[in-house]
Amino acid sequence: MPADLAVIGLGPLGLPLAQAAVAAGIPTVGYRTGPEAGSLSPAELRRMLALGFRQATGPAELGRVRTAVLCVPTPRAPDGGLDLSQLESAARTLAGHMRPHTTVILESPVHPGTTEDFLRPLLEEVSGLRAGRDFHLAHSPSRVDPGNRAFTPANTPKVIGGLTPACTESAAAFYGRITDKVVRARGLREAEAVQLLETNYRHVNIALVNEMAVLCHELGVDLWDVVRCAETKPFGFQAFRPGPGVGGHSVPQDLTAQGGRGLRMVELAQQVNARMPRYVVQRAAALLNEHGKSARGARVLLLGVTYKADLADQQNTPAEEIATGLMRLGAAVSYHDPHVPTWSVLDRPVPRADSLYEAAADADLTILLQQHRTYDLQGLSVKAQLLLDTRGATPTGAAHRL
Known part of the structure; x- marks a missing residue:
């Protein structure tokens, strides 16, 4: 069965999203970007596989989905900022196979402005497509609390900010299949700053x-x-x-x-x-x-x-x-x-x-x-x-x- 969703990065951010997606009946493929470790139990992983989740056999599968969510790590860099090298690598891989009308969402924690000033040029350069015209681009701050059974992606409100109003609505339509409540931010930078405020x-x-x-x-x-x-x-x-x-x-x-x-x-x-x-x-x-x-x-x-x-x-x-x-x-x-x-x-x-x-x-x-x-x-x-x-x-x- 072809997947509707690709979760890129199967660590503590990506695995819970993939788990929620397959539970909501969304055909999901996971793309591993490194030696990531999530917080799901073996039983939870087995249940995901039984519901249809699978790992991509190669990057070509990323070109056959309607929505791709980047959940790669952005750890602290030696200079005190964020190391975006894994995000850059994942973005180039996705863009090399991305087709028109795909919705691309970034969930990784980043500084305000990163989605538009860093991610957008990468995707456009490699894919030859134009964000806001040929594909949708949005940011949604991850709200994962590992081990917390009371709050899951299904009952945790999801904040979304898009490059354009159409980008916001496309991302909202996707998350509306998973969560009870979608909160629309004014734009990309506002959505990125939500994570900044919550973490700090x-x-x-x-x-x-x-x-x-x-x-x-x-x-x-x-x-x-x-x-x-x-x-x-x-x-x-x-x-x-x-x-x-x-x-x-x-x-x-x-x-x-x-x-x-x-x-x-x-x-x-x-x-x-x-x-x-x-x-x-x-x-x-x-x-x-x-x-x-x-x-x-x-x-x-x-x-x-x-x-x-x-x-x-x-x-x-x-x-x-x-x-x-x-x-x-x-x-x-x-x-x-x-x-x-x-x-x-x-x-x-x-x-x-x-x-x-x-x-x-x-x-x-x-x-x-x-x-x-x-x-x-x-x-x-x-x-x-x-x-x-x-x-x-x-x-x-x-x-x-x-």
């Missing part, structure tokens, strides 16, 4: 509670109790909680690397959040010292090394920097994570604990970095010699909190 909102608020965590520790205040009380306010407050660092695929953007004006608050938030792994290492060393032990030679067990609970995804996980910091202090680091069978830091394999409770009882310090559902935190707090909880997930008084 998360990072700025996490930075605020991370700074509060440091301050409250110094003051002897239980921050988690503060947040619990504050979130009872029915207006003007949304609860965020601190942690050992900010991971994931959403990169905060202050635009300075692109010569933009810059967002001072976002720049400061990045600095605050980037300090958290080092703060965890400092707290770990201080706790060991308070209990008459040195970090050098101490046995430290890290629990949960993924960036998010109950997922195998390790993208930008703070656990790696924390392990590195502890190793440089001379600690003997091991880890436990039900989703990560092997883990390497500084190009060296980190020993994996098979028995969680035995490992916690043997370790001089256990650090909870991610609260996977399988962890019995009450039992863990009893077994561990010394426990540092960076998530505020253990019972009150059962562990030292961040």
Whole structure:
């Protein structure tokens, strides 16, 4: 059966879109652009295949679809901006086979102006077609929350902005087959800026509670109790909680690397959040010292090394920097994570604990970095010699909190 949709990039953005599309009855083909890892379970992937999803055997299949959605990674570049090399490669591949009347949608996070000033010229140059006349071009910021079963593409409103009103309507018609609500932005740049605002909102608020965590520790205040009380306010407050660092695929953007004006608050938030792994290492060393032990030679067990609970995804996980910091202090680091069978830091394999409770009882310090559902935190707090909880997930008084 010929596909209606091509999802280009089968990572954490593309796979959920493909999953939603096949569930809505849209014949879908996926095109892999690299060694991407999504967050779907093997059972979910099997169900997608049973519903008709398939991977493209070659780029020629991209020329036989009505809609192509680019979901490739745009990671942070060395200069602090976004690395668009994978987007450029995927766009050239698509344009080499694209036919007239195709609707092309970009979901990858980009700076405002990228779809029109970077993607459009590439597609036009390689295809010989004209955006807005021969094919539709639009941007729709991805709103994927890996592992969140409550919010899926079907019940999450989709923002769309097109190069022309006709481009917007064509993209809206496609997404209207998948989601309950389509929100039309004024244009491409407005749609791109939505992602900018949403991502930076998360990072700025996490930075605020991370700074509060440091301050409250110094003051002897239980921050988690503060947040619990504050979130009872029915207006003007949304609860965020601190942690050992900010991971994931959403990169905060202050635009300075692109010569933009810059967002001072976002720049400061990045600095605050980037300090958290080092703060965890400092707290770990201080706790060991308070209990008459040195970090050098101490046995430290890290629990949960993924960036998010109950997922195998390790993208930008703070656990790696924390392990590195502890190793440089001379600690003997091991880890436990039900989703990560092997883990390497500084190009060296980190020993994996098979028995969680035995490992916690043997370790001089256990650090909870991610609260996977399988962890019995009450039992863990009893077994561990010394426990540092960076998530505020253990019972009150059962562990030292961040």
